[in-house]
Amino acid sequence: MTNQKIAGIHQPNFLPWLGYFHKMLRSDVFVFLDDVQFSKNSVGNRVHILRKDGVAAYLTAPVRLSKKAFQNYNEVELDIGPRWPDAAINAIRDAYQKSPFFKKIFQDIADIILMHHPHLASLNIELIYYVIQYLQLNKPLVLSSSIPIAGAQKSDLVFEICKQLGATKYLSGTGAKKYNNEQQFTDQGIALVYTQFSIADGYKAPDVNNELVNLSILHFLFHYEAEKIRELIHCPTVPAY
Numbered sequence: 001m002t003n004q005k006i007a008g009i010h011q012p013n014f015l016p017w018l019g020y021f022h023k024m025l026r027s028d029v030f031v032f033l034d035d036v037q038f039s040k041n042s043v044g045n046r047v048h049i050l051r052k053d054g055v056a057a058y059l060t061a062p063v064r065l066s067k068k069a070f071q072n073y074n075e076v077e078l079d080i081g082p083r084w085p086d087a088a089i090n091a092i093r094d095a096y097q098k099s100p101f102f103k104k105i106f107q108d109i110a111d112i113i114l115m116h117h118p119h120l121a122s123l124n125i126e127l128i129y130y131v132i133q134y135l136q137l138n139k140p141l142v143l144s145s146s147i148p149i150a151g152a153q154k155s156d157l158v159f160e161i162c163k164q165l166g167a168t169k170y171l172s173g174t175g176a177k178k179y180n181n182e183q184q185f186t187d188q189g190i191a192l193v194y195t196q197f198s199i200a201d202g203y204k205a206p207d208v209n210n211e212l213v214n215l216s217i218l219h220f221l222f223h224y225e226a227e228k229i230r231e232l233i234h235c236p237t238v239p240a241y
Contacts, residue, residue, distance in 0.1 A: 003168065004028075004168050004169060005028050005029065005165070005167050006028045006167065006168075006169045006170075006241060007029055007030075007031065007161070007162050007165050007167035007171065008023040008024055008026070008027030008029070008030045008031070008171045009030070009031040009033055009144070009158050009162075009170070010023060010030075010031075010033060011034075011036060011038075011044060011073060012032040012033070012034055012073055012121050012124040012125045012128065013043045013124060014043065014045050014046060014047055014061050014123070014124050014127070015059070015124075015216040015217055015218050016043065016128070017043075017047070017217065018199055018203075018214070018217060018220065018229075018233055019173075019199070020217075021132070021135070021217060021233045022195065022234070023171055023173065023197070024137060025137050025139075026171060026234075026238075027139060027171055028139070028140070028167075029139065029141075029165055030140070030141050030142070031143070031161055032125055032128075032141065032142070032144060033073070033158075034072070034073045034074040034121045034125070035072045035073070035074055035144050035145040036072055036153075037070055038063075038071055038072060038075075040065060041060075044073065044124075045060060045061045045120060046058045046059065046060040046061070047059055047215075047216040047218075048205070048207065048213050048214065048215050049092065049096075049215065049216055049218055050095060050096075050205045051094070051095050052094065052095055052098070055206060055208060056204075056205040056206060056207045056213050056215060057091075059088060059091055059218075061078060061088070061120060061123060061124075062084050063079055063120055064077045064078070064079040073119070073120055073124075074121040074143075076119055076120040076121070077118070077120070078119070078123060085113045085114055088113055089110045089114070092106065093106065096219075096222040099222035099223050100222070100223060100224075101221065101223065102222055105134075105221045108134075109127070109218065112127055112130060113127075129141075131221070134221070134226060135226050135233070136226070136230075137230070137233070144157075147161055147165075148164075149161065155176075155180045155184065156184075158170065158180075159181070159184050159188070162185070162190050163188065163190075168189070168190060169190065169191040169192075169241065170191070170192050170193070171195060172193065172194050172195070173194070173195055174194050176194075177194065193241050195238075195241075196235075196238045197235050197238060198235065198237075198238075199214065199235075203215070203220075203232070220232065
């Protein structure tokens with residue numbers, strides 16, 4: 001299809017794993033779902049990094065939800081207290097200071113974390129912007145809050161975003177299967193395709209329960225050249241979507 005336009009849509013997560021950037025790389029346009037409900041202590045504000053003892057531990061962006069029970073990503077405030085952001089920066093330094101690309105990456109990441117961010121979404125998006133520029137994964141990026149859609153939720157929301165963008169294909173994560181209205185996309189001629197990204201166990205790490213978990217993109221930035229990370233993100237075993 002010569003006029004194919006693939007849309008990828010996802011919440012602006014905190015220093016996401018490789019699969020997040022796979023979806024972005026394989027899309028023609030990528031939408032940050034910044035005006036959907038945030039779930040505390042999820043990938044929205046915490047991710048695994050690899051400690052120097054070889055155990056994967058959480059790196060967390062603390063948030064304040066005291067104003068109301070249900071807030072969107074672009075409403076949730078960071079909980080700037082006496083320990084944040086220095087605690088996060090120190091945890092990153094302690095984990096990765098002996099890594100091959102520490103000196104090249106660390107200060108840039110620290111500077112972004114130290115910036116004044118009014119909301120969690122702005123911190124997360126700023127970090128993601130840094131990654132895509134560093135890896136040269138540049139794609140058109142859109143905030144869902146900038147698209148005039150009223151009242152739609154979940155499958156209806158992503159469907160309406162796809163229509164607004166003129167997408168012919170929607171690249172969805174497998175976790176959305178439980179709420180995607182597949183017939184809705186089919187009826188409007190929008191192909192619904194689920195990502196098939198996978199990463200070898202050698203690129204994962206055991207957590208405190210000795211279960212293998214996916215690591216933040218941060219881990220790969222410190223350990224590998226940009227070309228190698230792009231190769232992992234592209235995941236050549238996955239056919240074209």
